[in-house]
Structure formats: C-alpha cells, structure tokens
Amino acid sequence: MNLVEFESVTKRYRLGEVEVTALDSVDFAVRRGDFVAITGPSGSGKTTMLNLIGCLDSPTSGEIRVAGQPVSGLDDHALDQLRSRSYGIIFQNFNLVPVLTALENVMLPLYLHGLSKDERQHRASAALAAVSLTRFADFRPDQMSGGQRQRVAVARALVTEPKLILADEPTASLDTASALSLVDLMKELNTERRVTFVFSTHDQRLLQHVSRVVELRDGQLSGDDAPGAGVTGAALVQTGDSEVA
Amino acid sequence: MWSMAFRNLYRDRRRTLATVIAVAAGLFAVLMFLAYIRFVESSLAAVVIYRDANAHVQVYRVDGPEQLAATPAQYSLDSADQALIHRALPELPHFLRASNQLVGVGVVQADADSAVFLARGIDPEFEAALQQHSPLAAPPPPVDGLLLTTQLQDLLGYPAQHSDLQLFGASYANRMNAIEAPLVGDFSTGIEAIEDKGLKAPLALLQSLYDTDAVSRVVVQLDDRMHSGNFRAQLAAELERQAPGRFEVTTWDHPQIGQLYTSFMGFFNMVFAFTGIVVFTIALTTIQHTVAMNVADRTREIGMLRSLGFGRGRIAGLFVRESLLTTLAAALVAAALAYAVIAALALAGVETQLPRIAEPAPLALQLPPLWAVIAIACAGAGIALGALLTARKRVGGEVRPGRRGVPLTQLLAAAGCLLLAVPLLSPAQAQTPPPMEEVAASRSPDEETMRAWLKQADLARGGWGSYQWKLRIHTEDPAGATDTDYDIAVRDGRALAMTTAPRRYRGEKILIASRAMWYAKPGLRKPVSISPQQRLVGEAANGDIAATQYARDYAPAYLGSADLDGTSCHKLKLTAASDSATYESIIYYLDKRNRLAVRAEFLTASGMPLKVAHFEYDNRVQIDGETRPFVSHMKIVNANFPERYSLLEYRRVAPADPPDSLFTVDTLMTL
Ligand SMILES: Nc1ncnc2c1ncn2[C@@H]1O[C@H](COP(=O)(O)OP(=O)(O)O)[C@@H](O)[C@H]1O
Ligand SMILES: [Mg+2]
Secondary structure, three states: OOOEEEEEEEEEEEEOOEEEEEEEEEEEEEOEOOEEEEEOOOOOOHHHHHHHHOOOOOOOEEEEEEOOEEHHHOOHHHHHHHHHHHEEEEOOOOOOOOOOOHHHHHHHHHHHHOOOHHHHHHHHHHHHHHOOOHHHOOOOHHHOOHHHHHHHHHHHHHOOOOOEEEEEOOOOOOOHHHHHHHHHHHHHHHHHHOOEEEEEEOOHHHHOOOOEEEEEEOOEEEEEOOOOOOEOOHHHHHHHHHHHO | OHHHHHHHHHHOHHHHHHHHHHHHHHHHHHHHHHHHHHHHHHHHHHHHHHHOOOOOEEEEEOOHHHHOOOOOOOOOEOHHHHHHHHHHHHHOOOEEEEEEEEEEEEEEEEOOEEEEEEEEEEOHHHHHHHHOOOOOOOOOOOOOOEEEOHHHHHHOOOOOOOOEEEEEEEOOOOOEEEEEEEEEEEOOOOOHHHHHHEEEEEHHHHHHHOOOOOEOEEEEEEOOHHHHHHHHHHHHHHHHHHOOOOEEEEEOOOOOOOHHHHHHHHHHHHHHHHHHHHHHHHHHHHHHHHHHHHHHHOHHHHHHHHHOOOOHHHHHHHHHHHHHHHHHHHHHHHHHHHHHHHHHHHHHOOEEOOOOOOOOEEOOOOOOHHHHHHHHHHHHHHHHHHHHHHHHHHHHOOOOOOOOOOOHHHHHHHHHHHHHHHHHHHHHHOOOOOOOOOOOOOOOOOHHHHHHHHHHHHHOOOOOOEEEEEEEEEEEEOOEEEEEEEEEEEEOOEEEEEEEEOHHHOOOEEEEEOOEEEEEOOOOOOOEEOOOHHHHOHHHHHHHHHHOOHHHHEEEEEEEEEEEOOEEEEEEEEEEOOOOOOOOEEEEEEEOOOOOEEEEEEEOOOOOEEEEEEEEOOEEEEEOOEEEEEOOEEEEEEOOOOOOEEEEEEEEEEEOOOOHHHHOHHHHOOO
C-alpha cells in the first residue's frame, strides 16, 4: 500500500466561460521513503498536483486515497487533522509569519498538537538545529536571507515529524547555491530520517540529485522513473487509520 | 496566538490606530451618553423622591393614585388607616421614617388677585429630614405659613412676605371653606406643568382648610432607593393581611407619582437604545472592514496556516483576537477620555437644564466603573461576534450558497430604523375627529322671543325681582351625605345665602352679586372672592346654577322641539355671552305650555356634559298681583358621576324687600 494514491484524477478549473484542465486522468502513487520531484514546464499542473496530494484542494473526478482511505469521505476537520499530523508543507515563497521569529514560526504547527510550550520550544529548536539555523532562532523572517528563510520553512515542515513533506518549487526563489544546498538538506533528511519528500521544480540541474522524477506535460503524466524498490506505506496506515477516521 | 495577534496589530500600526480611533470615538459617545442618562435618571429620581417629597414608598387607599385628584375625600386615609400603617412600617427592614401628606386644590387670593393652587400639606420636620439626603438643593419646608412657587406669586402680583393669603376650597364634606395664612417663602415643584400652581403648607393647616383629619397618603423614606421595590411588596403583603383590599402601596417610580421620571426615562432609554445601536453599528462596521482588509492582505499567511492544519475557526480566532485587542485599546482610550471629560465638566461647574425641571442643575455626570465595564463588554462581545462572522466567511474562501444570512449590520440598522419610526408614527394614531356641531333647526323663533322666554324662566327661579326663602341642600357623594340649611335673600339678580344649620357652619355667607361671588365666615379678615373656575365645584356650583340669570349671561339659539318624559319642550342652546358665564354652553329645555325650565345640561368648552339640572315648580308666589309658579326642587347631578348629586329644596318663598346694602361686599363681614 502507498502513502498517497491517485486513480485517474482529473482537475478542471473554470475561468468564466473557459474550462482549464489542469490535471488529466493522472494515476500516481507516493511510497514511503520516496524522494520525488515533479517536473514540467510552467502551467503543466505541478502546483495543482501537489495541492491535491496535500488535500488542499479536491479533484473534479477520480479518487485520491491517503493511507488507503478515500479523501472524499473526510470532512473539514478530519482534513485539518490529516494535514496537521501527517504532512509538512513548504512553499515557494517560504510563507513564514512575518511577525514571528524563526523559532516561533517553527513552533507554530506544534500548536495544534497540544504540547506544552517548553516541549514546543524544545522540538522547534531541534528542528532548527537540523537545518543548521540554531543561531537564527530569534531572528524575524525579514532579517534573514532567502535560503535561510526556506530552511526555516523546512524546519517548520519537519517539526511535526510528518510522514510526508510536500514542497512546491521550494528553490524557485533561491540562488543556485542556496537551491542546491536546500536539495542536499532535503535529501539528507530523506535518507537519515526516512522522511518522504514530494516537491516540484522546473530546475533541471536539481534533478540529478533526485531518485524519482515525475514529469508532467499539459496536465498529463509523461514520465515516471519510479524505482520498483519502494517501501510500502504500512507505517502511515497504522497510525493514519485512527487519525484519518 | 494572543502575542501573534498583538504583533500583527503592531505591524499594521497605522491601520490599527485608525481603527482604534474610530471605535474609541464610538465608545466614548456611548459612555458619555450613558453617563448623561445616569445623571438625568438620578436627577429625575431625586426630584420625585426628595424635592417633590414623594419619598420612596407611598401608601394610598386602593385606587388612590388615580382617583385622589377627582375625589379626595373618598380615597383618603382616615385616622384608623393612618394608625394601622404607622404601626406596620417600623417592623420592616430599611425603614427610615414616614409621614402623612395631604394634597388638595383650591383658590389662593391676595388682595385683588386670585389663582388656582395645587397644594401639598406636609410635615415640615419629616420633609427637612428627607431633604438632607437630596442631591438637589431645596428651600426649607414651611413651618407656620405657606410656600408659593415664584410663578404663583407672580399670578398674585407678588404679595409681600408675611402678608396673609386666603385659601379657599371645598371641604371634604363639600362645603365651602376658607383659611388665612402668611406667605413665608417660595419653592419649586420641580415640574413645569404645575409650577404656576405650586403651594406647600404644613399638613395641619391644609387639613383645616379641607375640614378633615384624613390624609391623602403616607410616604415612607427608606435608607436606599434600591430597596423600594422589595419594601413595597413586604408592606403591601402586611397591609393586605391586616385589612384586605383597603390599601395600595406604590413606589416613587409609579407612573402616577413619578410621572416625570417614568415618561422621561422611557423616552431617554429609547433615545439611548437608538444612539447605542447606531454607534455600535458604526463601530462594528469599522471593525468588520478592518478584519476584511486584514484577511485580504494576509491570504498567503492564511493559506499557509490552513496547510499546516489550522482550522478555519482557529484562523478566524486570530483575527477575532486582533479585533478584541483593538476594541480593548479603544475601550481604554474611550473610558479614559470619558472620565477626563466628566472630571473636567465637574471642575468647570457646568450647569444644565434638565427636562421639565424649572431651574438649571449642575451637570454632575456619573459613570460607575461597573456600568462602563458592562457597556464596553456588551460592545466588545458584539464586535467580536461581528469580527468572527466576517473572518470565518473571508477565511473560508468558498462561500457556500444558501447559507448566507442577512448581514448583522443590516439587521441592526433595520432595528434602529424601526426604533426611530415608533415615536414618529405613534402621534398620528392619537388624532380624533372633531366633535360634531349641532345643526340649528330651520324654523326657529327670533332671538327677541327666546330672550323673553329665558327671562320668564329665570323669574320662576328668583332670577329677577326680590324674594326670600329657606333653602335646604342635600348633597349625596360616595364620601358621604350632607345637609345644610340656608336663609336666602335675592334682589334683582343678586343673592345672599346665610348658613343656619348645622350650627358649626352658622355665620357663613355666600354673596352672588351680578358677576362676582363671595364667601365669608367668622374669623376671616375679609371675604374671599370666588373665581369663575371655582364655581364649577362643590357648593359654589350649586349656588352658581341656582342663581344664574340665563337671559343676561347667555345667547340663545333654537334647536327645535324635544320630548322630555311626555312633556313637549323647546330645546335651546345657550352660548356664553359674558366673561362671568361659568359654562361654555347650556342645553336648555323649556316646557312649551308655561315656558318654565325643566332641564338644563351644562357643557364644557369641548361639548362634554358637566352637570345636569332638573327643576320642579310646586311653590307659588304673588307677583304683580298674579299667582305664579316658583321653583320648589332642583336636582343637580354630576353628569359623569350620577351618584354625586345635590337636591335643593326651596321652602317658604315670599316676596320681600331686602335693602340694597345687604348685597355689598363691604357689609358682608359685618352682618
Ligand atoms: N485557481 C485556479 N483557477 C483557474 N485556473 C487555474 C488555477 N490554478 C491553476 N490553474 C490553471 O491550471 C493549469 C495548471 O496550473 P498549475 O498547477 O499552477 O501549473 P504549474 O504549477 O505547473 O505552473 C494552468 O493552466 C493554470 O492556469
Ligand atoms: Mg506552480
């Protein structure tokens, strides 16, 4: 079984009179431990696909299953829970809360986990350490560089120890060096902590560091070099069942 | 989350400041208005409780508050009632002191001028003690004389201090009576409508005028006005136990007693509610607008928070927190400003004119912190709710059709419009159609003829010529029946009545000379002139009706024929033709056979019947060698209270030749 499964998922957007098919009958699966890059030109549907994986949007047709459970059967609250417990999300524009310090930004997701403040601080510091930003704990986003900010975003995604981290063009706002070091960081977390990553990029230079590349073209899957040896999503299923139900 | 909300507000300092100022201005207006309402409320309450000396709780006979003005005798408390009440009072908690009071009307006279008074007889000692608790200054109560309002003194031509004034009125037994007492000072009733009639006298003095030991009510002072309601209930229960169905206990804010208070507070509360709603709507709209702007500015942050698993409610909560903090800041600013302004006003000693209170009062605004907190909490709660609704809607992104209600602001605005419309609409319903004019019959006798009829009818009642007779008046009133005997002498429309029985009232005299009416009794320095208004009540009315020269005072018009108990009559409408005519108009029925008046209906200016008189003619007198019928019985009935009537019995009517000097005011006292 897989962490996330797509079965002929189609997503259409209505723009007034016009209907845009952003994703067209996509079959796809993410397995535990995967390090997946979704690539393709601008407008090919990468963001749409990540949003669907992250349950931030719902498909027009087809079925999405998380840990074997159809997402269409979940209500708002269950989806909030799922995102909070199982996912970490990184955005292209970092999306840090400008009025909070790096540490506080990283603590934010833990807020929903019912932890004491000390515990939250402790875990957030550990996450910041994992992205080598301990020194910047008390800095606000506008006092940090783009690369540093995105590492804060990674730390924030990591801090809840999610099964899956989704990142939509995390390197798009970074210079090449920062971009490479970010991908290295993600890869390292993937191998050392077995965190599953799905991220989108149209930067060809990054793809050589990635084990599995999924290519989108006009909303259709035009390539998926999925290695056969993926680990199943059993771990997610065990904890996920109770959380998702 | 709170610190995040706070930091967001700090980050958007400008917008926050603008919002705070807008909301603070609104809250400041509400607080100031609240303080003003409180001030008006306590001032009006003080007028009712202290200056008007209603104290906190009042005991009446059942229906007394409504009926006392019309029938003081019937609804007054006799000495047994008074004793019972004064025994019960000290047993109850919060009782301070109690006192008897008497209210009454009459005419006050100083030399040539007279005016109607509305008097309250009070115990000076009690009132002095009561006044000590009053926030409003009041002159000391009268101990051995009368206090008159400045307006009443003006009507009397400003009589000198310590000069004797004459009070004239109808006793509880409906006899005429008059007393003399010195003017010792002035006071204010605190109520504009009666300010020109206000008179205050020691209880005993007023009791002697109305010839009674009864009182109108017992007033009770408590240690705090907040206990009034409870005390009333306890006292009512205790009195009901001892004398079921006899007493009525009221509090100072009873509509009949604290009329000033209840009517104005009703009005003010409505204005306050309206203002409150308007201000609240403005504040709420401002906050909602700010929230909407904040949400729009931070869509990305909201999306991120949602992707982290923050629910809609939680994110909306963040914006609500921001609005609450904004409101709190605004509330602090508004409260500080309000207290500063109140203190400044107090320091500056600003005076204000209170509604219907004659003189200006110092503007002592009061805003108890609890009230301020409650007002702010209410506003805050409403604003938070409005912010929550806005934030939830905006944060949600998808708007589900069919679940959108009417926006709160629209609802509130609609409610405000409704409230405003109520007072505007209601007076329109109060209009009544004008009374129908009676149409004169077509074939009417000419005026000359009718005047001759009137004169002939007057003649049979002694209206012209010189006679003397004995008159007994039997008066029936729910308060009791009285019989009084008089010797009457008349000469050419002037009449002198001298009381012969009961003995107590012997020596009292009434002189009706053309356009004036006088009353004299042993002990008075000089006769009391009875004004036209005063002739409407009691004995005076009887004399007035009995002695009226219809032919002289009224202009006739023919209304056609009418049948009265089988007697065919001419029906005339007499309209007042001189100032001395007491009634605006009279419907007069003359027997067609002998032109004698059989019935007269006395109407007010608005055409309402006031009295109805029936005449019988069983007496005979010799006039110019001719035997003529003369009135033997006259029944005068109160048109509105048929159980109140007077029977006038004429006996031993004989032509006489009383000297002219008998009918002059100057000799009235020496007779
Ligand atoms: N919210 C939206 N409303 C309408 N059209 C959209 C929306 N989001 C994406 N699209 C359209 O769907 C297609 C795929 O967009 P997207 O998934 O953002 O592509 P990418 O991330 O690969 O650039 C595009 O043609 C885009 O214009
Ligand atoms: Mg995109």
